[in-house]
């Protein structure tokens with residue numbers, strides 16, 4: 001069964017915990033967004049895992065160097081999954097995977113900004129990562145002409161475990177799952193909704209029906 005990941009791009013631990021409390025019944029993975037971690041530090045990871053020990057806590061570190069060291073910090077704080085940039089060298093990804101193995105946790109590679117996301121996804125899967133995030137970041141989403149369809153098409157031909165992030169919402173989540181993504185990542189569609197719990201519930205139901 002495909003998973004739903006809520007991406008929390010809020011800026012304080014208090015706000016993140018409040019949102020997670022509302023949407024936890026409907027999500028499998030709670031992502032602490034990069035701006036949130038930069039603002040609050042690893043204490044937000046510890047607070048979220050303590051509040052939701054039954055969920056996978058995803059620390060969106062977007063590590064570009066010192067893979068083993070940065071991943072180790074997040075795993076010690078309570079993360080289950082951390083991200084490393086696909087644009088980083090293989091040595092960085094291998095270092096993070098080493099830390100993950102030591103903690104019994106996992107690494108996700110984020111392909112944001114990478115020119116050939118599918119090729120990189122296939123390469124890094126061989127390095128032992130859990131899955132690869134086919135990702136159009138917020139800046140790319142706000143570029144005129146952006147469509148999530150490009151990520152959906154990439155997922156369909158990736159042939160390795162992938163998630164999709166970059167404007168997932170109730171109108172496209174079924175296509176995301178039908179394309180083969182094992183995780184649908186939804187940020188603004190949940191935290192920006194008038195009723196985040198209802199938005200998460202609707203996404204959950206659409207994923208389960210897809």
Ligand SMILES: O=C([C@H](O)CO)[C@H](O)[C@H](O)COP(=O)(O)O
Pocket residue numbers: 007008009033034035060136137138141165166167168185186187188189
């Ligand atoms: O990872 C993200 C971005 O780089 C900011 O941290 C987002 O969480 C990701 O893009 C999902 O968010 P939405 O596109 O708003 O669904």
